[in-house]
Amino acid sequence: MDDLKVNKRLIMTPGPVSVDPRVSQAMSNSILGQFDYEFVDIMNKTMELIRKSFLTDNQWSFPIDGTSRAGLEAVIASIVKPGDTVLVPIIGRFGYLFTELVKRAGGIVHNIQKPMGEVFEQAEIIEALDTVKPKVLAIVHGETSTGRLQPIDQLGHACKERGIYSVVDAVATYQGMIIPVDEWELDAVIGGAQKCLSIPSGITPITFNDRFSEEINKRKRVELGIRSNESTEQDHFIRSNYLDLTQLQDYWSPKRLNHHTESTTSIYALYTGLKIALTEGIEARAARHAYHQEGLKQALKALGLEIFGDETNEMKMVICVNIPDGADDSKFREGLLKNYGIEIAGSFGELQGKIWRIGIMGYAIEKQNILTFLSIFSLYLAHQGVQNLNPEKAIDTLLAYYA
């Protein structure tokens, strides 16, 4: 059998994206036992970095082993018991994911919906909170399927005032913009690894506050075999074992409950990725994403492409463009990847075949890569026979922006 050979790529999708070599190096360190004092020290330091990354004092800031979907599912499975009502605003595919997770937890979902490419006014969501009176609001911050940023800064407070729990999918916005969890009074927030944080997928930083913790602990159950005297068993215990946040709290605290075996290499990656991000600075990192997003967007417009969706609520880490007449969605993306090692993404559902999504996320986002991307993308697109494109003007626009 051949040795593993992986070719060089310029990944311009909304994740997974390229990883800083310092993260890959960190992952090649020796494996430590999960209760080795050195590893426990790294775990505690990782929790502290997660707190800083979310701008929170929440004690409960730790990673879930699994991709971001596991983080979302852990939060939903722990807070939603059968019969609980959850308000889920939909602005794209990932609102449907929350809907699905709530239903699987036995919750009753109330959806409110916007046409793809739009977001809600926060007042509309607050009005729905008053009408539906849910136990939980589950909302997507950065909806990568449409490239929209849902404003949420007033929602945590509005939920708290009404005794509702706010749960936020910040998978795509985490470390690409500032998300001040405490200032926005959010109860539970889920970040992402393989997007703006730029580490391999498979681990998911989350944070939740004491109010949320008290509520989920009403359904605490510790499995037989590791159960101690003080463990309780409730009627409505949390149905998931692996994604039970209350058992995970005992794992990620001095109790060190032997729940699962932590992924050592993923923790090395998360620790190092967070160190890199926080050394750059959350504000500076957010500014870097916004800066390159704006430059590339101007250049793509100069090329002759139309930007999809309402630009006033765009994510600064994804650019969505309408696929121009004459270009075949999958054929073009496949050609770009096979011939030039560059990857962009299509979309889902009703936007499939209509838009391309270009990710501006994390480590690789710097002038050289953006210019390389634009040059190859625009010339290759023109080469496919798409009419009325102006690659020279596009490149000129980006050079002028960077100058």
Ligand SMILES: Cc1ncc(COP(=O)(O)O)c(C=O)c1O
């Ligand atoms: C907004 C959003 N939420 C959730 C997910 C699911 O993340 P994962 O694929 O890591 O499980 C994604 C992934 O693309 C996403 O963009």
